Amino acid sequence: MNRSASAATTAPEEITSPGLDGIPRQRERCPGPVLPEAHEAGAASAPAASRLGRLGRLRPWRLLPTPTGTPFTFGYAAVLTLTSLLAQYADPSLISALHRHSSTDVAHLAQQPLLVLVASALWIAGGIASPYAIGFLLVLTALERRIGALRTAGVFLLGHVVATLATEVPVAFSVLAGQLPDSSLHRLDYGISFGVAASVGALAGLFTPWLRWLVLAGFGGMLVDDLIAFTDPMTNWGHLLALSIGVATWPLVRRWRRPVSN
Template sequence: MRLLRPSRAKARPRPWRLLPTPTGTPFTFAYAAVLAVTSCVAAHADPALVRTLQQASSTDVAHLVREPVPVLVASALWVAGGITSPFVLGFLLVLTALERRVGGVRTAAVFLLGHVLATLATEGPVGLAVLAGHLPDSSLHRLDYGISFGVAAGVGALAGLLTPWLRWPLLAGSGGMLLRDLLARTDPLTNWGHLIALAIGVSTWRWVRRAAAA
C-alpha cells in the first residue's frame, strides 16, 4: 500500500523582509542610516546652517560645472521634504526588494544611474536656457537635492523583476502619480526628472534580470 506523504507546511510570511537589515541588505540599511542622520540634522539643527549645507549639496548648474562628482554624491545624502516624505517609504521598500534580488552593488548602480542621469537631463537644459537668455542667471543656483530620482529608477528596475500582474500595476500607478505631479506644474523640472528616472530604471530590465537569474 502506498503511503501519502504529509503535506508541507506553508511558508510563514516574513513581513520584516520588506525592510532593510544589516546582513540581508547591507547597502540599503547603511544608506538608510545615513539618511536618518541627515534628516535628524535637518529637523533639529539651526535652519540657517541646514540651508547652507543643503545649498552646498545642491546639484544646480553652477555646482555641476565646478565640482560635479562631489555635489552629485552630497545631494543624495538629503531627503527633500524631510523624513515624512513619501520617497522615504519608497526608498526603504523598493531598494530593499531590489537588493534582495540583485545584490547591493547592482542596486547602488541602478540608484546612481537614475540620480545622475536624471539630474543632468534636467539641469542641462537650464544651463542652455540661461546661455540663450531665456532664464535669469539666478536659475544657475536652483536648489536641487534629494533621493527621489534614485528611488524612481529603483521602481522602474524592480518592476522588471516582478510577475506581470504586479509589474504593470506598479508602473501604471507610479507613472500616473508622476504624471499628475507634472500636470500640476508645481516643480516641472523635478517632475520631469522623476519620469526620466523611472524610464532609466525600465531600461535596466535586461541587466537586472540577468543578475537576478544568476
C-alpha cells in the same frame, strides 16, 4: 486431531492484544485500490498546499533592510536618518547653507560636479516621513535582495546622476540663450527621489506581468499627476526620466536576478 482446537488457534478473533488481556486485537486491513477520483483530488490540492506553504513562510520583517541581508540599503538608510535628524533639530540657517552647498544646480555642477552629485543624495527632500523615504526603504530593500548590493547601488546612482544632468543641462543652455534668468543657475536641487524612481522602474521588471504593469501604472500616474500640477516641472520631468532609466535596465536586472536569501 481436534478440529475445534485447531480452529481456535488460527482464528484471528481469538488472538488477544499483548497489552490488554481478554480484549481481541483488531484485524489488519489491507489497503484498497486508490480510486481515480481520489488521486485527482490529491493532485488538485497540491498547488493549493504549495501556496499555503509559501504564505506560511512570509516574513514581514524582510521588507526592511538588515546589515547582513541588504548592507547597501541599511547603511544608506542610516546615513539618511542622521541627516534627516540633523535637518529637523539643527539651526535652520545651518541647514539652509548645507542644502545650498549640496545642491546640484548648474553653478555647482560646473564647479565641483562629483562632490555635489554625492552630497545631494545625502538629504531627503520633505523629511524622513516623506513618500520617497518610505519608498526608499521598501523598494531598495526588495531590489537589493534580488540583485545584490553593488548592482542596486549602480541602478540608484544611474538614475540619480543621469536624471540630474538631463534636467540641469537644459537649464544651462536656456540661460545662455536668454530664455531663463541667471538666477536659474542657482536653482535648489537635492534629494534621493531620482534614484528611488529609477529603482522602482528596475524592480518592476522582476515582478510578474500583472504586478509589473500595476506598479508602473500607479507610480507613473502619480508622476504624471505631479507634472500636470506644474509646481516643479524640471524635477517632475526628471522623475519620469529616472523611471524610464530603471525600465531600461530590465535586461540587466533580469540577468542579475538571484534567489531571494532567507
